[in-house]
Amino acid sequence: MSKPIINPQPKQSTDYRSAPNDNKPVVVGLYGVPGSGKTFLLDQLKEELGTEHFAFYEGSKVIATLVPGDLNGFQKLGELEKEKWRKLAIDTIRKECGESGRVAVVAGHFMFWSEEEEAGRPVYTQNDLDTFTHILYLDVLPEVVVQRLLHDTERVRPSTSITHLCKWQQAEKTQLRHLCRKHKILFSLVSPHPTMLNKVLTLLHDFRHHTEKYNLCQAEGRLKEIIAAGEGRLKTMLVMDADRTLAPQDTGTLFWQRVRSLSKDDTDPLKTLFSSPLLYTYTAFRQAVLLYEETVDDEKFDSLCQDVAASVTMYPEFVSLLQRVAGQEHVGAVVVTCGLRRVWEKVLEREGLSKEVKVIGGGRITDGFVVTAAVKAALVGRLQNANQIYVWAFGDSPLDLEMLSKADQAIVVVGQEQTRSKTMDLDLFNLIHDGGLRACQVVLPSCTSPRLDTKMLPLIQLTSGEFFNSILHCRRQDADIQVLHATHRNAAKLLMTPMRDATNAGPQLREAHRRAGWYLATEFLANVVDIEEYPIPHVQGNQTSGYRLCNEQQTLIVALMRGGEPMALGVSDAFPLAVFIHANHPDDIMLHHLQGQCNVVLVDSVVNSGKTVIQFVQHVRNLHATIRIVVVAGIIQAQSVSGGSLTQALGQVGLSVIALRLSENKFTGRGATDTGNRLFNTTHLP
Structure with a gap:
């Protein structure tokens, strides 16, 4: 894994890409049953948007201008003749907007259905399906429609029952969804609401400029921002898929499970969408955004994302890896997800990683773009070509194969058999067999069975020293030890006094060390590891916020015996949920002590040459x-952390060191002056 792997260009899969058609004029249909307010909304849109970039059409009026005898003449025609004029009307609109470059907004009818008829009479044409790029359906309550029809003084329409209108609307929505997916038309419901006009305006502005090319530009713009924050120091980037890669859960599935529990609807919209003719194309992911938009408003969306994030448990191996990467100036990490950006931002925030690990993803119109398989691969290519950054890619599904093939190093993440992608094995086999991919695999959890065979797809461990060193390999020649100390602070002077006082020994001295340990933990260690918020009961009876060390329960405090025990107990006082063990020798720390842990805190009373610390750190590593x-x-x-043995031995792995005081004194205590002997009243022993 230490040598770069040069991958050939992958074969393109039509299942995960869509051919852009950026030259097709944007034509948006406004549909809804009679009385749903299409004409009224069209007039509002015209007033708000003007006619510089948009053109507005009432379908029946366009037909009236074309047919001899206007609408009266049209109504006397047979169905075949009517269809001919309907086709001509939409063709005229398409031609006008193609020449002017404006977006057409067309109000029209999908079907007519009198109460006496068993089924509705569709009035759309094949030309409509070939022309419309987007369709918005006004989903108005049947009760509201009935009232509008009763009070409409301009047009006389046959009376219609609420039951029939409900059936009519349901038939239109069902058929439109099916037809739109079959013909690559984006479809969305819009419901009457005080903010409906603003919602439709937002959608139309988005429809006007959003193409596959624009989408990629937006995603690349987000990547540029992330790279710029690295201030030119980044040499290596970890590009990671999210769902079922960083965690076993699929956040999209979790989101819609919660939506369905509120609506009592058993269907899975995403599963239905991605199994439609759209498959996993750019259009399909854009349609997914419209599903989120039509289902919940921004406030409810954020609440659901918070709920979903709380249900996601990142693999500890990835949490640990990302924490280690966060301490490296030359190595960065970014999550690139086809799923919900907001969910993964909340997950990373909970893990204390949101400052270092950014998310590129969508979910809402305001995000500006969607992430597809092609976008993932393009972002990897941009990192490599425009930024000269070495890329490690991590993914679990066929949607990640282009990205994995493009990367300098590819890691296939393999979850448990019941949750992993069912189609990945065949796609992966074919790509590796054809020479389009060389990769390794990591199985999570470690008891999981691997994909394919381990000769074709070798196994690695994210927590192994070899793997992490391969990430650092040739990207950085040295690393500084982070040293934090309180040498010149008044608090340190007060705490150090009883520790240096030769008259103190035994319990008094141990208590002084314990207080110093608590101070260093709260003042410095909490900043190195960071803290997290959690709910606690308030004395007034309500809930309020408390704070604790990030991943406190996944923190191991190691007392380096015997001198380090009193200070380690002080650290434990500050972080009572942490695991506490004693270690006389490095081998006393065993693998099971570290499994599932995020932080190790090695505590000693005095560090002279650093030899003992070096042995413990290397053993843990x-x-x-x-x-x-x-x-x-x-x-x-002081010399041990400024060019001495500690720096030379540990500079390549990175380390944080916290001290109450740095000392220029090279004196090493023995017998009566040894700190351990003073702590435990054994100064008289030889």
Whole structure:
């Protein structure tokens, strides 16, 4: 894994790409049963948008201008003749907008259905289906429609019952969804609401300029922002899929499960969408955005995303890897997801990673773009070509294959058999067999059976030293130890006094070390690891916010015996949920102590040359390459962390060191002056 792998260009799969048709004029249909307010909305839109970029058409009026004898003459024609004029009307609209470059908004009818008839009479034509790029359906309550028809003084329409209108609307919505997906037309319901006009205006502005080319530009713009924040230091980037890669869950499925529980609807809209003729194309992902838009407003969407994020549990191996990467200036990480950006931002925020790991994804019109398989691959290519950044890609499904093939190093994430992609094995086999991909696989959890065979797709471990070193390989020649200390602070002077006082020993000295450990934990360790918010009961009877160390329950405090125990107990006082163990030798820390953990805090009273710390850190790194390690000590010899043995030995793996005081004194205590002997009243022993 330490040598770069040069991958050939992958074969393109028509299942996951769509051929752009950016030259087709944008024509938006406004549909709804008679009385739903199409004409009224059309007039509002014309007033708000003007006619510079938009053109507005009432379908029946266009027909009236074309047919001899206007609408009266049209009504006397047979069905075949009517269809001919309807086709000519939409062709005229398409031609006008193609020449002017304006977006057409056309109000019309999908079907007519009198109450005496068993089924509705469709009045759309094949030319409509070939012309419309988007259709908005006014989903007005039948009760409201009936009232409007009763009070309409301009047109006389036959009376219609609420039951019949409901059946009529349902038939139109069902048939339109099916036809739109078959003919690659974006479809959305819009419901009467005080903000409906603004909603439709937002949609029309989006429809006007959004093409596959524009979409990629927007996604690349987001990537540029992330790269710019790295201030030119990034040499390596981890590009990660999200759903079923960083966690076993699929957030889209979880989202719609919650929506269905509120609406009592058993259908899965995303599953239905992606199994339609649209498959996983740009148009399909754009349609998914419209599904989210029509189902919930912004406030409810954010609430549902919060609920879904709370149900997502990231694999500890990825949490640990991303935490380690966050400490490297030259290595970055970005999540590129076809799913919901907002959910994954909330998940990363909960894990304390949101500052370092950004998310490129969509879900709402305001996001400006959707992520497709082609977008993922293009972003990897941009990192490599425009930014000269070495890319590691992580993915789990066929949607990730283009990205994996494009990357310098590809890691296939393999989840449990009941949740992993069912089509991935064949696609993966074919791509590897044809030479389009060389990759490794990681199985999560570790007991999971691998994909294919491990010769074709070798196994790796995210927490192994070899793997993490391969990420750092040739990208950075040195690394600084992060050193935090309180040497010149008044608090340190007060805390250090009883520790240095030769008259103190035994319980008094142990208590002084314990207080120092608590201070270093709250003042420095909480900043290195960060803190997280959680609910606690307030004395007034309500809930309020409390704070604790991020991943406190996944933190291991190691008391380096025997001198480090009192200070380690102080650290434990600050973080009571953390695991606490004693270690006389590095081998006392075993693999099972580190499994599922995010942080290791090694605590000693004094660090002189750093030899002991080096042995412990190297041992932990051999067991778990990516776990965060922090050394906490009362006194650290300054030279050991400024070019001395500690820096030379540990500079390549990264380390945070926290001290109450840095000392220029190279004195090493023995016998009566040894800190351990003073702590436990054994100064008289040889």
